[in-house]
Amino acid sequence: MFNEGEDENEQEAEELHLTGEAAFRSKAAEVYELYATQYKRRFKWLRPDLFVAQLRKDLTTDSARLIKIIQDCGQWEPTRDAKLAALFDLIAKKHPKEKIIIFSQFADTVRYLGRQLKDRGVNSLAAVSGETTDPTSFTWRFSPSSNNKRDKIKPQDELRILIATDVLSEGQNLQDAAIIVNYDLPWAIIRLIQRAGRVDRIGQKAEQILCYSFLPADGVERLIQLRSRVRQRLRENAEVVGTDEAFFEDEGERKELIDLYNEKAGILDGEAETEVDLGRVD
Numbered sequence: 490m491f492n493e494g495e496d497e498n499e500q501e502a503e504e505l506h507l508t509g510e511a512a513f514r515s516k517a518a519e520v521y522e523l524y525a526t527q528y529k530r531r532f533k534w535l536r537p538d539l540f541v542a543q544l545r546k547d548l549t550t551d552s553a554r555l556i557k558i559i560q561d562c563g564q565w566e567p568t569r570d571a572k573l574a575a576l577f578d579l580i581a582k583k584h585p586k587e588k589i590i591i592f593s594q595f596a597d598t599v600r601y602l603g604r605q606l607k608d609r610g611v612n613s614l615a616a617v618s619g620e621t622t623d624p625t626s627f628t629w630r631f632s633p634s635s636n637n638k639r640d641k642i643k644p645q646d647e648l649r650i651l652i653a654t655d656v657l658s659e660g661q662n663l664q665d666a667a668i669i670v671n672y673d674l675p676w677a678i679i680r681l682i683q684r685a686g687r688v689d690r691i692g693q694k695a696e697q698i699l700c701y702s703f704l705p706a707d708g709v710e711r712l713i714q715l716r717s718r719v720r721q722r723l724r725e726n727a728e729v730v731g732t733d734e735a736f737f738e739d740e741g742e743r744k745e746l747i748d749l750y751n752e753k754a755g756i757l758d759g760e761a762e763t764e765v766d767l768g769r770v771d
Contacts, residue, residue, distance in 0.1 A: 510556060567605050572703060576602070576672065577609055579701065580650060588631065588666035591652045592684050593673050596620060602652050602672065614650040617657060624656055632665035635692045655680055663687040667695035671702040 524532065567573060580589050593599050596618035603616030617627045631651040633642040655675065657663070666688050671681060681702075689698050 510553070513552070513556060567601075567608075570605075572672075573602070573605055575703075576670065577606065577611070579670065580606070581609070581611060584668055584699075586649075587668055588649050589651075589668045589670060590631070590657075590663055590666050590684075590688065591650065591670040591672055592657075593652070593654060594675055595673070596654055598672065599652050599654055606650065606652075611650060613648050614652070615648050617651065617653040619654060619656045621656070624653075625661070627651060627653075628657060628661045628663060632663045635662040635664045655684070657687065659683055661687055662690070662692070664690050664693040667693065667698050669698070669700045671700070673703060 576591070580591075591602065593602070599616045599618050603614065606614055615627050615630070617624050621627070627648065628651075629636050629638040630642055630646055631648040633639045633647060651657075651663075651666075664687070669684055669688060671684065675681065685698065685700055
């Protein structure tokens with residue numbers, strides 16, 4: 490019998506309401522103590538002599554600026570999160586019965602989505618990240634047939650929604666599902682292919698695989714220039730590996746970059762892939 494409450498990632502995460510430097514310093518000391526003891530082996534620690542006076546000054550300046558941004562923005566209100574609302578509509582209204590795997594790069598986002606979707610009444614859901622003790626056990630609950638675990642997973646323990654970081658993008662069978670959501674875009678484009686590969690594999694019974702990708706809002710795009718930065722990285726990679734492939738032309742490169750992010754048929758390998766139906770959510 491599975492007990493959701495026994496897994497560390499199924500517990501409600503503490504909401505932080507930090508408003509000033511003193512509060513952040515206190516929380517930082519608490520986190521550091523945890524990292525230096527319980528999670529010490531997870532990190533490669535830098536030598537103390539590397540933390541020179543200038544680095545301390547720079548970090549203090551950056552921290553002050555970040556605190557000001559948090560103070561200016563105020564407390565986050567999930568009820569005003571349009572992206573979260575679009576995800577909820579996708580899984581509760583557009584695909585209310587299908588299994589859905591939701592990927593995010595960030596463990597904090599995975600936990601946030603898990604909490605908020607449960608608060609909105611989404612059941613049979615789990616959130617998995619690199620901190621999860623046994624990620625594979627959740628893949629069995631989400632995709633028991635493809636993992637030959639149907640006789641071991643009770644109906645009440647089976648999952649319909651699985652939210653995960655890329656800890657599940659490799660080496661896992663998730664083809665009981667045929668819907669993938671990229672809640673945010675990975676910096677390494679190959680991750681999109683790996684994610685789709687978890688469901689687009691031998692044993693998949695669906696005629697179509699749906700892959701939804703959330704792109705940055707236009708205002709955010711103007712600030713972070715994600716598309717142009719990715720384009721530059723592709724060019725740099727091409728120089729390193731010596732390839733003569735051209736992903737973009739001078740005209741229409743914006744469209745091709747969006748097609749690449751959405752894994753439009755043929756954009757990566759030049760061959761038509763009619764088995765994957767790709768959607769986009771703005």
